[in-house]
Amino acid sequence: MTARQHDSSVYERIEADDRFQELRRRFRSWAFPMTGAFLAWYLLYVVLSGWARDLMAVKVFGNVNVALILGLLQFVSTFLIAWAYSRYAGRRLDPLADEIRQEAEHEAEKENA
Numbered sequence: 001m002t003a004r005q006h007d008s009s010v011y012e013r014i015e016a017d018d019r020f021q022e023l024r025r026r027f028r029s030w031a032f033p034m035t036g037a038f039l040a041w042y043l044l045y046v047v048l049s050g051w052a053r054d055l056m057a058v059k060v061f062g063n064v065n066v067a068l069i070l071g072l073l074q075f076v077s078t079f080l081i082a083w084a085y086s087r088y089a090g091r092r093l094d095p096l097a098d099e100i101r102q103e104a105e106h107e108a109e110k111e112n113a
Contacts, residue, residue, distance in 0.1 A: 014104055023096045030088050034081060041077060045070050 014020050048056055049067060056067035 010104060010108065014100060017100065019096055019100055023093060023100065026092050026096070030085070030092075034085070038077065038081060042074065045074060 048070070056065065056070070058066045060066060060069060
């Protein structure tokens with residue numbers, strides 16, 4: 001068996017593992033809805049900027065208007081999502097991924113010995 005075939009069979013075994021499928025499910029259950037929510041939020045900003053100019057031009061205080069506040073909130077939400085994902089991954093993804101990786105490394109060590 002060539003090294004490439006060996007690697008392929010290891011990856012196929014990992015992919016078939018129920019824990020790996022659970023890891024993928026956990027990732028998708030967080031990433032897809034959050035991505036959709038963020039894109040909807042961004043699209044709302046773009047739509048308001050294009051078609052609700054009077055609303056976006058409303059001054060909240062001084063020269064700060066609704067558009068500026070919503071634009072800055074885009075950055076805030078990006079950082080909040082990154083922080084939330086980091087916490088979620090640390091609790092729900094990383095432990096399972098580490099377990100799968102350690103088992104695969106152990107398997108590889110046994111085969112190479």
